[in-house]
Amino acid sequence: MSRLAGAAGVFAVLVLVMFFARWNGGELVTLNLGFRTFYRVPLTFVAFGSLILGMIVMLLAGLHADLRVRRFLRERLEEEDRAERQRVDRNQRDLFASEASEGEGP
Numbered sequence: 314m315s316r317l318a319g320a321a322g323v324f325a326v327l328v329l330v331m332f333f334a335r336w337n338g339g340e341l342v343t344l345n346l347g348f349r350t351f352y353r354v355p356l357t358f359v360a361f362g363s364l365i366l367g368m369i370v371m372l373l374a375g376l377h378a379d380l381r382v383r384r385f386l387r388e389r390l391e392e393e394d395r396a397e398r399q400r401v402d403r404n405q406r407d408l409f410a411s412e413a414s415e416g417e418g419p
Contacts, residue, residue: 333360 340356 333357 334357337356337360341353342356342359344351344354344359
């Protein structure tokens with residue numbers, strides 16, 4: 314059921330995008346970027362361009378956060394490994410070592 318709902322959601326978004334592009338295809342706007350001004354830019358280019366640019370920015374921000382979390386977890390795992398190695402009792406012996414050596418005999 315969730316696949317059907319996901320497909321319906323994607324289809325609805327695509328229909329809305331097509332209607333937006335159709336209804337605003339002839340609209341021209343002035344795009345002021347601060348350092349440069351563009352005149353007579355189609356509104357659909359501005360809308361879809363800003364959408365794509367926002368997705369790229371969020372991807373880069375997510376990658377940065379993900380790499381930071383992975384580095385933290387790797388360091389924590391190394392610290393726990395060092396602590397575990399210090400805590401291991403070196404005087405332990407294998408309980409099944411005598412049985413294995415008895416089975417190998419003549």
